[in-house]
Amino acid sequence: METGFTKWIIVVTVVLCCLLELIDTSIVNVALTQMMGNLSATQQEVTWVIASYGIANVIVIPMTGFLAEQFGRRNYYFASVLIFTIASIACGQSTNIWELVAFRFIQGIGGGALMATSQSILIDTFPPKQLPLGQALFGMGVIIGPTIGPTLGGYIVDSNLGWPWIFYVNVPVGILAAIFTMLFIRDPERIRNAVPRPLREIDWSGIGLLILGVGSLQLVLEQGESEDWFDSAYINLFTVLAVVGIVGFIWRELTADKPIVDLRVLGKSRNLAVGAFLSFILGFGLFSSVFVFPIFTQRILGFTAAQTGLILLPGALASGFMMPLIGKALQAGVPQKYMIPVGFTIFFFFTFWMAARISPTAGEADFFWPLMVRGVGLGLIFLPITTMSLAGLQGKDAGQAAGLTGMIRQLGGSFGVAIVGTYLERSLMQNRNGQSANISLYDPETVQRVQAFTHNFMARGFSFEQAQQQAYAALNGILMKQVSIITYSQVFSMLGFFFLACLPLVLLIKRVKVTGKISLDAH
Template identity: 85%
Template sequence: METGFTKWIIVVTVVLCCLLELIDTSIVNVALTQMMGNLSATQQEVSWVVASYAIANVIVIPMTGFLAEQFGRRNYYFASVVIFTLASMACGQSTNIWELVAFRFIQGIGGGALMATSQSILIDTFPPKQLPLGQALFGMGVIIGPTIGPTLGGYIVDNYDWPWIFYVNVPVGILASIFTLTFIRDPERIKNAIPRPLREIDWAGIFLLILGVGSLQYVLEQGETKDWFEDPLINFFTACSAVGIIGFIWRELTAEKPIVDLRVLGKSRNLAVGAFLSFVLGFGLFASIFIFPIFTQRILGFTAAQTGFLLLPGALASGFMMPLIGRALQAGIPQKYMIPVGFIIFFFFTFWMSGKISPTAGESDFFWPLMVRGVGLGLIFLPITTMSLAGLQGKDAGQAAGITGMIRQLGGSFGVAIVGTYLERSLAQNRNSLSANISLYNGETVQRIQAFTQNFMSKGFPLEQARQQAYAALQGILMKQTSLITYSQIFTALGIFFLACLPLILLVKRVKVVGKISMDAH
């Protein structure tokens, strides 16, 4: 157990690494168009820059407990920081799209370890009574990282060039590497652990994990681009994910020394419920951060930097809430009371946002709803995390951290995939519904076209060209109205999803002493 200056240096190190990992899940999104031009890539090819990182992440996260035990947690953490830093430099140096995709995959391998391992380091760094504070600091990175990614990315793309979204990782990575070697120590249980011989490693479990989760992540990342099950490759990887996941579950439940011990889910009902709630949290966190920039940039004409700065106060509100929630937990307020409040606040955010969707909305209209979102997510994340790991010790806690981290990541991928698909298909359906009311036999339609035509003629356009411009203007109004209805529906649906998950809180057992949370976690 560390104290004083060393403890806070460790905190700074792991929170920075956690932030880096999560920022890189979203920072590239605002730079994809520039990458397409500079690397002569198509839209489909450049989408792999995002997908490769996510696939590597979701494969590595559940294995972090085993890898920390096998190689020593400090060694594994240091190697992961180095891999992430070197891959970031290589990404910026890439000369073609497939080089960039390959280095992003390697970056994802290094980054995947930073989440679960950072959490376990904080657990071992803080004494029992201060554990909620340690978890709160970790939560700041989880909530703030995906939100400030577009902000930072938008600023860099607007003022510099896309390689700098990777170069900014390098100095932080170097500093984190030095601090890791200097200040982080393995607890006695890891120092004394005997690594498994190669023949005893669960190679079948590793293969099935890569096949199942990797294929599922590919389907979620690429499904909308390839029109889902109309594409043979999506069908193939869907089958691979089903075979891999079913085989992985069977293998890990029956193997003597599994790579990911799923039996830990049966040891704690709170962990099982917490795992599902982590999925819901990931779904809401990433889906809302995905759809809002699309709306502001496509419909309202905001720049990437404008959108990013608009999201920043809400992210900071989440960060501000974390220590307060940690103290509340430390004071004995049950998680099962906080989580429903967070869900209801998040629902209020989505309901408020659905009412704010309009063609005249400005930055000030979204400030307070996004602040409410930040408060709601703060009330959800920390109670779920502490509840999930409470009462688990040693290897069980390390496995639980990896499982919940993977499920939260998959929840985010499902959220983005489902919302993206819903957006495109609802746009088409709503457009067809509204188009039924527009006809040359409709008096209001004719009057609107005539008014537009007269307006364009008054600006010097000849009659035929003015009429064509009038039709185009009417089509533009139709498309904008369709978009507004669709985005409003999406926010409402997100809120209903959160409300529908509320009954799960009834399954949570009260944890009386927060300070006993998995002190022996990996």
């Protein structure tokens, strides 16, 4: 355990790295249009900038325990920081879309390790009695990172710095983190004394099946909507590969003597099994809500990317502020199985508050308090789930558990974005068809409105034919705005019911003390 100045330098280093990794999952979203123009890319091609990073992440995260043990945790962490930083520079220097996609994949390989390894370093830095504080600091990065991404990305895009700067901002922090890693982070004794596996003993089959299964699944989730899901032979192929790969991976890891990811750890702790599923739900709610809100504010309300990010920021900061308080409550003996349902209920309340607030005239002030409530709810979900999942596990088992929950949380976010995105697009069409049935040129009110619009446009100098076309376009615009309000309200309600439906899982949680010894030496 570290103390004093060294302890807090390590904290700053790993939390910043964790933030960088998560910020990069969402920062590019607001710059895609600019990338399309500068790199002469289509909308379909530019989505690979997001997909390649996510695919690399979910492949690497579950292997971090093995890789840290094989190469030494400090060495692995240092190499990951360098890979992430150098790949960030290369992304900014890319001259075509496929160069950028390739470098984003490499960046994701480095970034995936930062997330999982940061957690274990923090836990080893704090004594067992301060475990909730270490987890709280880690949680601040997990919750705040995806929210800061659109804020920072929006500022860069709106200030005309150019899209490469969304990658260049990583460089100074990455260099500082690399220096601090070599100066202050040390391997625990178990890893220092570990003998690396010979190449012939490494679970190459497990690695291959993991890449095939999880990589294909992430690709399907990232690209499914743009490819029209199972109407596409391409998506069908990778769905089959995902099923074959995941089934083969599970079988291999349960039967191998030295698996790359020891899935048997799930059978050693009921709380870990429940926590893994709850981590999926957390990722689903965290990433899908961050995904859908900016789309609504920018497409429907006309906010800039920077404005949207600033609206999201106070709620994220509230969540970060809550983390140490929740950590102290856990340390004082408040059971996780009581805190998690409170968090789920608060998140449910947030979604229905948002559904009620959505309107064509909504402003920034309308979303402040609902988003603050969201921040509090996520804080009450994340930290209890994390401490509950890892409590009672030691050494290698704890490292494997941390990697598994990290991967599952990431996949939960991918499922959330994919499902919400699909539901959003299809519901827009259904609601438009439903609302169109109420509009008819034989309806006197509709005729009066079209005539009023036509006269208005003619007064601006348009001919009668042009004015009438503009009138129909204006009427269609009003219709689509109303349809969008209904649809986005339904999306938030759907998220709320999803969280409410998952509440019974809390009954499966076995009470554990968070002050017991938890070692993550293997991770």
